[in-house]
Amino acid sequence: MNFTILAKELKKGLGFTEKITGKNLTLPILNNLLIEALPNFLKISSTDLEIGMQWWGACKTEKEGSVVVPAKFISQLAGTLGEDKIEIKGKGNNLILEGKNIKTQIKGFSTEEFPIIPTFLKEIYIEMDGKKLKEGLSSVVDITSLSQIKPEISGVYFSFNKTNIKLVATDSFRLAEKTIQGEYKNLFNKDISFILPQKTVKELINILPEEDGKNIRIYFSESQVMFETFLPNSTHPEINIVSRQIDGQYPTYEEIIPKTSKTKIVVNKDEFNRQIKTAGLFGGKTNEVIIKIEEKGIEIKSQDSEIGESELNMPAITEGDFSKISFNYKFILDGLTNIKSSEISFEFQGNDGPAVIRPVGDASYLYVIMPIRI
């Protein structure tokens, strides 16, 4: 193996792939990266047997070959390199890295031991805008359940329908739904849905493009799914991430979203956000804040026997019954973070039914939250 690459490019590849590796005591090979010199491309692979990642970058290959080296170590080493070109060679299980004024040798392992990342049938796929997916996933990923008691809600639900794509997450106390409108290519010719583990979703958000107009593809095989991004102006993949899907059926979450409301308020988002934060300070251990809806505004109250109490008022457009409803303020803030509009609507179903927060003028996002029983 012998190739020359820009240090910047190498750092980029190591940065993505290194995240997947971790401390694995039963199978230490998983703490390593597989580095392969292919014609014109350097390929770096990593896996923890749940997620697999492959990265390609341009390089000048003199001689093809591969080595397996410790992920953490080579990343740290790459971090100290400048901007210059570097040359990498393989010597047995070892990797030799040479640059201007530097020559190092790293001990590696046999490539035979490195797991094989599953392959996919690439003829049929879903193709969509990468940035939209990135933004959509970012707005729901933190709502997934962290507990494994109900595995099916420990991931994000993807639903590819005829006219739109829905991304849903819930932890049984609240639920976020993001709808991505617009054209996308689905070569399966049928609706497709699956549940992706939260960990994969977080990695996926990292690799998805930040620029507009870059498409990504999604492939499927037995209980696995692969997301792939492409090199600029090329059909060659840049990064792909392979993951298991969560086995099971996602709850029929549509039933949770209330169709009507007993009380509705419209408020300025930033001010509401501030007020809830202030009230939250007095929420004590329970995080409880009480929202009281009156004719021309709302009152937000919170108290704790050890801290004290607060009473805040703010104007709001209100509709329907006046009521008093109690929430965990953190849950409200989690929903507000993902809203960009300046005003929000908050709809209530009395003090024991689900409430819905929506951005005003944007139907693509909604956040359902259950109250605390008074």
Place this chain on the structure above:
Amino acid sequence: MTNEELWQSVLSQIQLNISPANFATWFANTGISSVEENSITISVPNSFSKEWMEQKYNKDILKIVRDFNEDIKEIKYSVNPINTKIVNKRQSNKKDEPIEQLGFSELEVNKETNLNPKYTFSNFIIGPFNEIAYAAAMSVVEEPGKNYNPFFIYGGVGLGKTHLIQAIGNKIKEDSPSMKIKYIPAEKLISSIVNAIRNQSIEELKKNLREIDVLIIDDIQFIAGKDKTQEEFFHTFNSLYQKNKQIILSSDRHPDNIPAITERLKSRFNGGMIADITMPDYETRLAILNQKAEEKNLSVSGEVLEYIANNVQKNIRELESSISRLLIYKKTNNSKLISIEDAKKLLKNIIVSPSRITNHKKIIESITSFYDISSGNMFLTSRKKEYARPRQIAMYLLKKELKMSYSEIGRKFDGKDHTTVIHACQLIEKEYEENEKMRQEIDLILQRVYSK
């Protein structure tokens, strides 16, 4: 040699040749899923294992297998995700926690069967009012599809129909987990049929419905007037019935009293066991209250429970909500013992229900909708039997519930003579006393009048 034994011997030989770490990583949760004439399919937990086995151990495995079975030429691998579900009983440490973050109740429901696990026989209270239904249910549980098919339960609002039919489903699932059970509220059935028609997936829906071993439909009366749903349901019903699959239905009234459903469905509903659930008696109400209080960990004096049992008579759901009210009161007042006076104050809304006030319009509306008579004028004047009887019932109820005078009632019915009204009232009064079916009908109408 069984598949397990064969795989065991493969594993023990492989183990000798590879490192324990590799063995533990790649061979955990593997097994032989099937053996054909000259190939074996091995199930592996994920695609990584599949790739690894295919590329690294395939030769070794094949060689060992061939030592036992010469015919095997090929090994296939299939991914079979293991269910990592941790069976974890919900901790009940909510006792001292004064705060209760509510969750989405929909998520408690079993996705596959649609059953809610909270409905079981162990928390179902049996009394004279529901013992026939309960006995029939038990026999359905013992041999689904054999004894009472279809099993039809009817009774008023909040008397435990849903609890009973879901408990049957849960119990059958527990006894024989392989059975396919499906609980569908009629409204949902209607909407899924409508959706299937729109998405042109009706064949798929039909197929799904016909593969079910125990089909439970709640509130079947809602399919009244929904012709397409009735037709689909009729065919599904027949197909399941012929295969001796159990069908369980619930409704708020006897099948004969469900308006606007086809005769052929009616006769099929009547073909099995029909059981009714009536109002619970005082003792049962008290037993229910005791149990609910215990479930919710509420200590309350017998006197208070007796007071509730005496005053909330017609609806088990209201008994439950009375207990919830007491519970909330107790929480907010820091565990003060609830006195009978407190209870009276708290339960004023439930006991002196404001909905007991009604008017003649409501009564007439309830009757016309109950008997599905659309033409209001015909109802006032026609002599046809299908109009005359409901009209007489209307007169009787106006007298009984609103204490209107006979001549006043006469005027409401297109100026009928007060003697006609007296006759009608006496006739229905007598029927109410003597005829069980008539009594049920009138009770059901009254329930409609006073619900909302």
